[in-house]
Amino acid sequence: MKRVYVNEKWCLGCHLCEYNCAYANSGKDDMVKALKNVKINPRIQIEEKDGIAFAVQCRHCEEPLCVKGCITGALSVKDGVIEVDKDKCVGCFTCILSCPYGAIMPDDDGHAIQKCELCVKNANGQPACVAGCPNKAIVFEER
Incomplete structure (x- = not known):
């Protein structure tokens, strides 16, 4: 990939x-x-x-800790790209704490997260x- x-x-x-x-x-x-x-x-x-x-x-890890730690399923892997479903994100920021690279951050509103999705x-x-x-x-x- x-x-x-x-x-x-x-x-x-x-x-x-x-x-x-x-x-x-x-x-x-x-x-x-x-x-x-x-x-x-x-x-x-x-x-x-x-x-x-x-x-x-985002490094789009093969075994992403952020996806494993997401309590609502807002993060998922599709064709090797870790994607965010903002409708499911509750802003708990567990994924931010789980990412070893510091690549996930709060969005503009601070109520959900954002990360690189390779501009797919x-x-x-x-x-x-x-x-x-x-x-x-x-x-x-x-x-």
Whole structure:
């Protein structure tokens, strides 16, 4: 299965992946209208430590602890992608505590969760973070 991988040596820490992610998941067809004067809440996060920038996003684990810990069944695996059913999520955040990568976070309202779903519902064949990376530090490939 294809997954998102980041080459930290090439990451500039520009955060464009975050903006592209937020736009792709906004449901709007204009990036300016979607993001202007808005605090973005992307499903990928750039962290920096000791001068190295790296992305934190869902790894779509083969045996996901978040899915096992979800008390309502809001998280499920479909074709190797861990998906969220927001109608079932009650906001207990057990999945946030279960994720060893810190890749699950509260959504904009704070009543449910959000995580990377590889843009399966809103992209043209590849995740928006990959398409928007100017330095090709983020790739979507099978390894």
